[in-house]
Amino acid sequence: MAVEINKGPLLGMRHVQTLLIFLNITCLYIGRLNVGVSVVAMTNAESTNPNFPEYDWSLAQKSYIISSFFWGYVFTQFLGGYLCKRYGAKSVMFWGSFASAVSSALTPLFIGFGGWQAYCGIRVLMGFAQGLIFPCIHQHLARWSPPAERNRLGALSHTGIECGNVCAMFLSGMIAKSSIGWPGISYVSAGVAFVWCIFWFIFAANNAVESRFIGETELHYIESSLKHNEDYHKTVIPIPWKAILTSAPFLALLVARSAESWGLSTLQAQIPTYMNGVLGMDMKSNAFFSALPFLAMWLMSYVYLIAADVLLAGNRLSLTALRKTFNSLAFWIPCVTLIGIGFLDQEQKNLAIALMTISVGVNSGATIGTSLNTIDLSPNHASILMGIVNTAANVVPIVTPLIVGIIVEEDSNRSEWQIVFIIASVIFLFGNLVFIIFGSAVSQPWDAEDFLKSKEPELAIKPTILEAAKNDDELAKDTLQSVD
Structure with missing residues (x-):
């Protein structure tokens, strides 16, 4: 007979931390991805509020602007992982989010003074700030999530990605059409991030032991389930670099996440331009239909989450099998739909929108497939693993807009967009195949606190x-x- 474990209140502080991370990711993605809509609004006054400056930027210059965020983002992933282990997630996430909000607030001012070059510059600074955060998010989840709830809490917090996508696409388009115009996109993005910083400062804690609001029952449940030493939170565990960098499951994760980044960044950054150029949609309808695929992604993420809970609770699938199954759905269905999109034109825009919605919607399975896999492989080094993975995966969004800028010389040329979508499909196919063969959701031997000492x-x-x-x-x- 199973013994019932007292987990504390139905909604405890671990759920508050999950909600805060969800809101943080939402804010980050609003600031990161609103550029796709902003660039269209700034360069096409007829489709937005005409009372604000319009800029004559080439497709290549717009590609530089879209990719510039990631020029800074890739350089602070390792730093974020190191600072998180040294100073804790609370401080690093606060200052990273605050700096990102400041960058967003200053964006219209920079554009007014320096044009597209200054726009790139402030986006690089925003990337520097946000690059610190995601390694901390995974470390924070590892410290607060009991193993039995880790998949659920992690997946719930990461649905902020889809929420941020929807807000960035839909709300940005509405704001651009409003009285505050395209500058308002940056101001609103900054405002929501500043509000989040206040709540994080009050309610966040590096771990359950440090929380001022947690009850004794929930504290005991979390700490006992993690099964670590009493001095764990005061100890900096040495990093087994060689073991990590030669681990087949970790390298498979690295390849899969980079492949996902290629396909998804192609869709995230290029959907507004594709719909405006190939499908001939104006900004108002563009904003809604650009957001529609990511609304589907948001809703599908909860379908995947419920399905995962049912499959794991009934022991129908192991965690490794679950991750590979969901990742296959998330990668291989878009392989087909992306190619189909490239063969459609304005007369078939409804079908194009439907296929795009399916492509992005089913891709939400990658959250359960690979996004949380760093915590599976090593809860103790989750921030370091995420720093490595995110560095590699976010070199990709630097490259994809530039390649699109090279391939697509005229944004209304459907045949040029076909090449873009076929490349993304092939990369999706290969990335998941590697993960199926070599991936794992089992904690690795080098995660042990005394791994390096045992080698002495x-x-x-x-x-x-x-x-x-x-x-x-x-x-x-x-x-x-x-x-x-």
Whole structure:
């Protein structure tokens, strides 16, 4: 007979941390992705509020603007992982989010002074700030989530990605058409981020032990389930770099996340331009239909979440099998639909929108498929793993807009967009195949707190043998001298 565990209140502080992370990711993605709509609004006054400046930027210049965020983002992933282990997630996430909000608030001012080059510059600064945060998010989830609830809490918090996508696409378009025009997109994005910083400062804690609001029952439930030493929260565990970088499951995750980043960044950044150029939609309808695929993604993320809970609770699938199954759905269905989109034009815009909605909607399964896999492989080093994975995965969004800028010389040319979508499909196919073969959701041996210490005796064997041989030689010499 199973013993019922007292987990504390139905909604405890671990759920508050999950909600805060959800809201944080939402705010980050609003600031990160509103550029796709903003660039269209700034360069096409007829489709937005005409009372604000219009800029004549080329497709190549717009590609630089879209990709510039990631120029800064990739350089602070490792730093974010290190600072999180050193100072805790609360401080690093607060200052990273605050700096991102400041960058967003200053964006219209920078554009007014320096045009598209200044726009790129402030986006790079925003990328620097946001790059610190995601490694901390995974470390924070590992410290607050009991293993039995880790998949659920992690997936719930990551639905902020889809929520942020919807807000960035839909609300940005509405704001651009409003009285505050395209500058209002940056101001609203900054405002919601500043409000989040206030709530995070009050309610967040690096771990359950440090929380001012947690009850004793919930504290005991979380800490006992994690099964670590009493001094765990005060100890900085050495990082087994060699073991991490030669781990097949980790390298498979790295490839899969980079492949997903390619396909999804193509859709996220290019949907407004594609719908405006190929499908001939104005900004108002563009905003709604650009957001529609990500609304489907948001809703589908909860379908995946419920299905995962049912499958895991009934022991129908192991966690590894679950991750690979959901990731296959998230990667391989878009392989087909993306190619189909490239063969449609204005007369078939409804079908194009439907296929795009399916592509992005089913891709939400990647959250359960690969996004949380860093915590599976190593709860103790989740921030470091996420720093490595996010660095590699976010080099990709630097490249994809630039490649689109090279391939698509005229944004209304359907055949050029076909090439873009076929490339994304092939990469999706390959990335998931690698994950199926080599991926895992089992905690790795190098996650152990004493992993590096356990290697020290092996390294000490050779010196011990040499010392013993030396002692034997000295004993033989003494024996010969005594005989003489």
